[in-house]
Amino acid sequence: MELASAVEDFLAHLRDERSYSRETVRAYRSDLATFTTWAARRSATTVSVVDLALLRDWLWASAHDGLSARTIARRAAALKSFCRWLAASGHTEHDVSGRLRSPKSGSRLPAVVQRTQIDQLLERLSEEADGGDPLARRDSAVVELLYASGLRVSELCGLDVDHIDLDRLTARVLGKGAKERVVPFGAPARDAIVDYVTASRPILLARADAAGTLRSVEAALFLGARGRRLGTRAAYSIVERVFSGTDGITASGPHSLRHSAATHLLDGGADLRSVQELLGHASLGTTQIYTHVSTERLTESYRRAHPRA
Numbered sequence: 001m002e003l004a005s006a007v008e009d010f011l012a013h014l015r016d017e018r019s020y021s022r023e024t025v026r027a028y029r030s031d032l033a034t035f036t037t038w039a040a041r042r043s044a045t046t047v048s049v050v051d052l053a054l055l056r057d058w059l060w061a062s063a064h065d066g067l068s069a070r071t072i073a074r075r076a077a078a079l080k081s082f083c084r085w086l087a088a089s090g091h092t093e094h095d096v097s098g099r100l101r102s103p104k105s106g107s108r109l110p111a112v113v114q115r116t117q118i119d120q121l122l123e124r125l126s127e128e129a130d131g132g133d134p135l136a137r138r139d140s141a142v143v144e145l146l147y148a149s150g151l152r153v154s155e156l157c158g159l160d161v162d163h164i165d166l167d168r169l170t171a172r173v174l175g176k177g178a179k180e181r182v183v184p185f186g187a188p189a190r191d192a193i194v195d196y197v198t199a200s201r202p203i204l205l206a207r208a209d210a211a212g213t214l215r216s217v218e219a220a221l222f223l224g225a226r227g228r229r230l231g232t233r234a235a236y237s238i239v240e241r242v243f244s245g246t247d248g249i250t251a252s253g254p255h256s257l258r259h260s261a262a263t264h265l266l267d268g269g270a271d272l273r274s275v276q277e278l279l280g281h282a283s284l285g286t287t288q289i290y291t292h293v294s295t296e297r298l299t300e301s302y303r304r305a306h307p308r309a
Contacts, residue, residue: 001047001091003039007032010085019178021154023232031078047091055079055100076102111251113243113260118147121246122188129192134200135225139238141189141196142222142230145171146239146254148185150261150279152176153235153254159221161197166190175280183278197221262287 011029014020020028038058044050058079062072083097113121125140146156155173163172169190170182201223208214208227217223222230239254251260258279265275276287 003045003047003050004036006047006086006091007036007082009089010082013085013089021176023154024176027074028078028081031075032082035075035079047086050083050086050092051096052099055083055097059100059102073102076100111256111259112263113249113251113256115264117246117249118260118264121242121249122147124245125242126192129195132199134203137192137196137200138204138222138230139242141192142235142238143242143257144189144192145185146257147261148189149173149183150258150265150275151183152258152280153232155280156254157222157230157232157235160219161221162219164193164221166194173280176282179280181277181280183280193221 007029010032011025014028015022015025035058038061039045039050039054042054042057044054055076059072059076062075067075080097080100083092083095083100086092087095122140122144125136125143128136129140142156145151146153149171151171151173152175155175158174159171165171169186170184172180172182174180201221204223204225204227205214205218206227207225208217208223211227213228217227217229220229222235224230224234236253239257240252243249243251243256262275262279265278266272272284272287276284279287281287
């Protein structure tokens with residue numbers, strides 16, 4: 001079987017059977033396409049010639065090109081998943097990546113926005129929304145909900161109107177692996193959502209109607225400027241604009257709001273299991289990184305404030 005064809009079948013498996021998100025499938029596609037191109041230059045174009053030596057050579061070449069340990073570890077993970085699938089699907093006799101090792105990527109502490117900065121940027125967004133611009137109202141609701149609920153950006157963009165329960169202050173979310181969970185949010189997020197849905201969303205729906213795309217988006221909660229469902233790239237742009245307009249913020253992207261929500265919850269006394277459930281982490285170990293963030297913040301404050309630190 002051709003290696004390129006096997007990669008496409010593997011990606012279809014991730015998308016259709018494993019219900020991986022588009023972003024995750026795109027990341028696998030990028031790494032495996034790079035590997036396929038590299039292997040073809042060495043006349044390795046079929047799965048039958050893929051062996052441990054070839055995999056190791058590619059990772060070594062990646063390191064020689066100056067790629068970070070984190071990137072090499074990600075590439076190794078993509079190879080291992082692909083090779084396991086090849087063996088399970090009968091395309092190869094066994095998993096050739098069983099003894100593949102890669103450098104540890106290390107744990108990088110997530111960027112966290114300070115509470116005072118969060119208050120500042122949300123206040124500014126609220127003032128902009130009061131001006132009546134439909135996109136300003138939408139942006140306020142997007143940022144309020146991201147911070148209030150700790151949603152992934154893909155989860156936020158996938159929300160439909162009927163996924164929001166304004167009475168119970170909860171959102172029904174479809175997370176990684178098509179796992180559904182219910183997450184709470186607060187009154188400020190509810191108010192921003194109500195303001196957007198009643199005053200701005202109808203305007204954006206009218207644009208979709210004029211473009212002939214109303215049927216495909218009428219269920220979507222958040223809409224773009226042209227009336228289409230809000231995409232992850234547009235959501236990133238919204239958050240980047242908000243961050244760039246707030247003094248002292250070095251964080252970037254919607255994931256920083258997710259990191260900040262988790263850290264602030266733990267700082268406020270929430271237990272780790274509750275934060276794990278809120279974020280939709282399959283493993284408690286993934287959530288534990290936020291305890292390190294909180295500890296670092298405590299240590300830094302201690303060193304600044306204690307006379308004998």
